[in-house]
Amino acid sequence: MQKCFIGIDLGGTRVKLGLVCNGQVIDKRIITADSGNGLIANLPRLQQEIDALLLSNNSETSFGGIGMAFPGLVDPYTQRILSTNKKYDDAVTADLKDWVHNNWGVPFFLDNDARMAAVGEWKYGAGQDTENLVAVTIGTGIGTSAIIEGKLLRGKHFQAGCLGGHISVKYDGRKCTCGNVGCAEAYGSTWSLAESAKASALYGGSALAKEDRLDFESVFKASKNQDALAVEMHQMCIDVWAAALVNLIHAYDPEVIVVGGGALNNQDAVLPHLVQKVNELAWCPWGTVQIRPSTLMSNAGILGVVHCIQHKI
Numbered sequence: 001m002q003k004c005f006i007g008i009d010l011g012g013t014r015v016k017l018g019l020v021c022n023g024q025v026i027d028k029r030i031i032t033a034d035s036g037n038g039l040i041a042n043l044p045r046l047q048q049e050i051d052a053l054l055l056s057n058n059s060e061t062s063f064g065g066i067g068m069a070f071p072g073l074v075d076p077y078t079q080r081i082l083s084t085n086k087k088y089d090d091a092v093t094a095d096l097k098d099w100v101h102n103n104w105g106v107p108f109f110l111d112n113d114a115r116m117a118a119v120g121e122w123k124y125g126a127g128q129d130t131e132n133l134v135a136v137t138i139g140t141g142i143g144t145s146a147i148i149e150g151k152l153l154r155g156k157h158f159q160a161g162c163l164g165g166h167i168s169v170k171y172d173g174r175k176c177t178c179g180n181v182g183c184a185e186a187y188g189s190t191w192s193l194a195e196s197a198k199a200s201a202l203y204g205g206s207a208l209a210k211e212d213r214l215d216f217e218s219v220f221k222a223s224k225n226q227d228a229l230a231v232e233m234h235q236m237c238i239d240v241w242a243a244a245l246v247n248l249i250h251a252y253d254p255e256v257i258v259v260g261g262g263a264l265n266n267q268d269a270v271l272p273h274l275v276q277k278v279n280e281l282a283w284c285p286w287g288t289v290q291i292r293p294s295t296l297m298s299n300a301g302i303l304g305v306v307h308c309i310q311h312k313i
Contacts, residue, residue, distance in 0.1 A: 002021050002022065003064040004019055004057070006050050006063075006065075008050075008066065008069065008305070009305070010039075010069060010071060010088065010113065011033055011113070012140030013139065013140045014030055014032060015030070015031050015042075015046070016029075016302060017029045017031075017302075018053075018299060019054070020302060020306040023303065023307075025302055026057070028302075029052065033087075038089060038091070039090055040094055042088070043094075043099060047103060050066070064106065065106045065107035065108060066100050066106060066107075066108050066309075067110070067111075067308060068096065068108075068109070069113035069115075069117070070091065070111070071085075071087050071141065073112065073157075073159050073162070074112050076109065076158070079097045079110045080092075081094065085177055109305060112143075113143055114144050114162050114164075115145040115161065115304075117135050117137050117143065117145065117260065117294075117296075118133065118134075118135035118146065118147055118152070118161075119145075119152060119305075119307055120300035120301060120302070120305075120307065121260070121294060121296060121304075122147050122304075123303070125294060125296040125300060125303075126292040126293065126294055127147070127256050129256075131150035133146070133147040133254055134146050134147075134164075134258070135147075135258045135259075135294075136164065136257060137300075138259065138260075139190060140190045140262075141165055142164065142165030142185045142188060142189050142261075144162060144244075145161045146160075146161035146248075146254065148252060148254075152313055153252075165189070166184070166185060167183065167247045168181065168184075169184050169187065169240050169244060170182035170187070173186060174187075174195070187240045188236075190214075193214040193216075193219060193233070194213075197209070197214055197233060200233075202229035205228075205229075206222070206229035207222045207225070207230070208230055208233075216263045216265070217262075217266065220234060220269040220270075223269070224269070239277065241274055242277035242278050242281060243281075245274070245278050245282075249278070250283065254289060255290065256290045257290070257292070258293070259274070260297055260300055261294075264293055
C-alpha cells in the first residue's frame with residue numbers, strides 16, 4: 001500500500017487541499033477561503049475536507065502526514081506561525097501540530113506558502129533544471145521565495161526571500177497592509193486593484209466601475225477591449241511586477257524566475273510584456289534570466305509542502 005500525504009495551500013481567496021502520492025496530486029479539493037474570520041474558525045472546515053479526501057482514497061493509501069503552506073511568516077522548526085498580514089490573523093495563537101496529532105496522529109509540517117511553491121516548482125515543475133531559482137506568486141497578494149545554490153532560503157528570522165511582494169517600487173507611494181509604503185503588493189495584487197481603479201479620473205466611465213469585485217481577469221478583459229482605465233492598470237501592473245522582479249534578480253542572482261498565481265491564468269496578457277520589461281532593466285552581464293510560467297499553478301504549494309515533509313528540507 002502506498003503512503004500518501006495531505007498538502008494544504010492556505011490562500012487568501014481559495015484554500016487548496018491535495019492528496020499526494022509519489023510526487024503527484026491524485027485527488028484535490030478547493031474551497032473558498034474565509035481568511036477574515038481567522039484560522040481557528042476555519043479548522044473544522046479543513047478537517048472535514050481532509051477526512052473526505054482520506055475516506056475517498058482509503059482503500060488505496062496509508063496516511064503519512066499533513067503539510068500546510070501558510071501566507072505569513074512561519075518558523076518551520078517549532079511549527080508556529082510568527083506573523084500574519086490581514087489574513088488568518090489569529091493564526092499566531094493556533095497550535096496546528098496538536099490539532100493534527102489529536103485528529104489524525106500523523107507528522108505535521110508548516111512553512112510559508114510562497115516558499116513551498118518554490119520547492120514545488122524546483123522539484124516537480126518549471127525549475128527542475130536549476131539550483132538557482134526565484135518563485136513569484138501573483139494573486140491576492142504577491143509571494144516570493146528563493147532557492148540559492150540548491151538551498152531553500154529561510155534566514156535567521158524566517159523572512160529571507162519571502163517578502164519580495166513588499167519591496168518598495170514607489171518610495172512615496174500608498175501605505176501597504178504590511179506598514180511599509182509603495183510595496184509591489186500595494187499596486188500589483190488583487191486586493192489593491194480596486195484602490196488603484198477608484199483613484200483614477202477614468203474610473204467613472206470605465207467598464208471596471210461596473211465590476212462587483214475587481215480581479216486580474218476583469219482588468220485584462222477590459223484592457224483587451226481598449227477600456228482606457230484597464231489599459232492603464234494593465235500597464236501599471238506589468239511595470240510594478242517588472243520592478244519587483246528586477247530587484248529580486250539583483251538580490252538573489254537566479255538563473256530562472258518562475259511566475260505563478262491567479263494573474264498567470266491569462267499568460268498572454270502578462271508574460272511577453274513582463275519578460276520584455278525585465279530584460280530591458282535587469283543588470284545581468286552574464287546573460288538573461290529565464291522567466292517561465294508555473295507548470296504546477298495551484299498544485300505548487302501542495303507538492304512543495306509534501307516534499308518537505310518527506311525529505312525534511
